[in-house]
Amino acid sequence: MIKISLFLGGIAIVLVSSRQVFLMFRDGSFRARGNRLILRNAHPMIFWMNFVGLALFGVVGVALICWQLLT
Known part of the structure; x- marks a missing residue:
């Protein structure tokens, strides 16, 4: 049961x-706290840091899937 829930997670x-x-790359922006709009051209460092965070979050998800498939 735990294996299935980790896989689905x-x-x-x-x-x-x-x-x-x-969505972030389609619009070239994302919404931060307080509904503040962060544009790729206006705030490139914040934009790319958010992208790296999302990529790392996705890597954790892929690692969970692979771990559950290999065990």
Whole structure:
């Protein structure tokens, strides 16, 4: 049961992070706390740090999926 829940959790993490990355690059912006708009051209460092965070979140999801498939 734990194996299935970790596998589904990994799938959920991958889906959420990939959706956020897709939306972020489609618009060239994302919403921060307080509904503040962060644009790629206006705040490149914040934009790319957010991308790296989402990518690492996706890697955790993929690692969970692979770990559950290999054990």
